[in-house]
Amino acid sequence: MEIATLAPLLIVVLFVALAAGLWIGFALIAVGLVAMVAASSAPVTLVFATKVWGSLTIWDLTSLPMFIWMGEILVRSRLSSDMFEGLSPFTRRLPGRLLHVNVLGCALFAAVSGSSAATTATIGRMSVPELLARGYDPKMAIGTLAGAGTFGFLIPPSIILIVYGAATEQSIAQLFLAGLLPGLMLALMFSGYIMIWALLNRSRMPEAEPAADDSNSFAALMRLLPVVGLIVAVIGSIYAGIASPTEAAVIGVTGAMLLAWATGAASWKGMGDSLLAASTTTCMIAFIMAGAGFLTVAMGYTGIPRALAAWIGAMGLSPYALLAALTVFFIVMGMFLDGISMVVLTVSIILPMVTQVGLDPIWFGVFLVIVVEMSQITPPVGFNLFVLQKITGRDVLTLAGYAAPFFLILVIAVALLSIFPQIALWLPRTM
Template sequence: MDLSVIALLLGLGMLAALATGIWVAVALFSVALAAMFFLVSVPAGTVMATTVWGAANSWDLTALPMFIWMGEILFRSRLSEDMFAGLSPWMRNLPGRLLHVNILGCGIFAAVSGSSAATTATIGRMSLPELRQRGYDERMAIGTLAGSGTLGLLIPPSIILIVYGAATEQSIARLFMAGVLPGAMLCVLFMGYVAIWALLNRQKMPEQEETMPVQEKLWATLRLLPVIGLIVGIIGSIYAGLASPTEAAAIGVMLSLLLSWASGTLNRTSFVDALMGATRTSCMIAFILAGAAFLTVAMGYTGIPRELAAWIGSMNLSPYALLIALTLFFVVLGCFLDGISVVVLTTSVILPMVEQAGMDLIWFGIYLVLVVEMSQITPPVGFNLFVLQGMTGHNIFKVAKMALPFFLLMILAIVLIVAFPGLALWLPQAMQGG
């Protein structure tokens, strides 16, 4: 049978499995087993056992549950309240005023969480009631939170970058460094849009609040010092070469426990809840990664990725045309799957094309995360939309409409990193050179 027909049948089989509502990992294993049983003569059980063990036996993946646990601990602490109190005095004189707290708060929490949904939920739990009480436009309050919450995927330590690095055998530390400047660029784009919107819609902004004395502002800023110390402890130790991402993750857990204890939110219940939440999430991701690793090996035996890469190469697509096609593909796929599933599901098929096109795999990882960020605010399966729907009671499509300007700004960010690859590659190259 022609390989293109086989690829089509396997793809339809995957879609059919996912459409039944079964777990993504089970769908991956099912399709891989079908390919091994019917298309090749290699013993499927032996290959599955060795592949799953190899996927699980990865030192880089040790950082994953640690960073997830750190985010769960901080989710149950007073961190969001401290960030709001520390940031809001400095935002009062900017166009858009406290709307910027959503963006900067998400950017800061993303640097200690790594999860998009946790970032959105934690900052939104504190900021939305405050902004609503002060009379801010609800569309912008929810839109800024939806867009900025996706920064949890990009700004290190990013869970999805750890997954991508493990799946593609790229350096986690270099991927973390590559996410810093694009993450900062997204914050600037979001804040610039909010400022322009506020200047053009003055009637929708609440009345100017009283200006705080500088001494009071500085006193309020002290509440930011713990989280800044946590960020410096994690990212600084990686960038300075003092710790690997796994060691930095352990440091982050210890510091987050210390912060939670100092704020009075650490007790037996919060500790157990955070530990169990991290365990459930880590097991889910590990199961998906094992299924993806087995599917990758099964596809390798069938020869489909090689044939697909050769077919793409024969079309003589320019790198830009390939990126446009991949962007559309990932956004559509992201409408039905979560970000981690999108990454592990596609890497085995996509990477041969990417390597043949001469793209840097570190840069491609940042591009991929940016596209996955976009899918977090696209219905019907945008995780950030689900979080905000639960918090606000609005229809998911109404929340998506509020987030649309920030979706378009993410497209602009992708255009910028394609035009200027150094935005993603300068820091990793500087780290490697150092």
């Protein structure tokens, strides 16, 4: 079958499968089967078995379930309340005051969970009721959480960076290093916007609370020490070369268990629930990676990636033009697919084009994650919006409106990262 006919057919098959409610992993397998049957005489069952096995036996993926389990344990501990109470005294003097707790809390929790949805849900359960009760503007109280919750995808240890590294055979430790400064940059940009908004909208801010005394500030600092210690243990062990990402994940799980025990949140039922939730999430990701792995091979047989790369090359796009086109492409895809599915489905086709124009694969991983972050706060399939809908009871379109300024900040961050790639590459090249 000709490529011009086959490509639209495969797109139709994919969207029909997704619209029918088929799991994403199985939908990708269905598209791969159609592609293999239509474009090749190779033995489909042999190719399927070989590629699926190969996709799931990548050593770098062994850190994935451990980091997920670490996050699930911490969700069931008192970490979020300790962080809120620990950060509050240090933000009261900033314009915007406690709104900054959403940004700082999400940044800290992202550094020990690796999941955007877990970060949004954990911090949101604590901060949103507290902020609304204290009279903060609902649009900003919820919008800041929607935007900052996306940090879980970028700030190490990021689950999606692990998936990208395994799919592209890039160093996960290098990707973690590359994601650190862009994550801090985003946190500063979000906090900067909060301060500007607060100064321009003083009438929409609640009355200032009494300043905390030094003893309260010291007690608050003590509440932050456990999470900071866990971050140092997990991320520091990787950066110092003491542990591989997989070994650091084990350190993280051990530390999370100790924190849960120390806060009185540890129980056999809680540990069982966290293990079950981590297993479910890991299996979901594994199915997606297996399906994407098979589809990648099937697409190779069709010749579509080569034809697409040649078509892009013939257009003579500059790196900036290509990145602009890819940004729009991923934003549109993010309206229908979750972040991990977007990465594993497209990276094998997109990466050759990216390297062809001279872009670094490590840098592109960070670029891709920030663009995927945008999809978390765009309807109709914005996972962070679904989490916030459950917490606040507001509809998805209203929540998307609250998150719109932070979507624009993410767009600015992508532009800055494209103009100044050293933001992501400086740490990997110096450590």
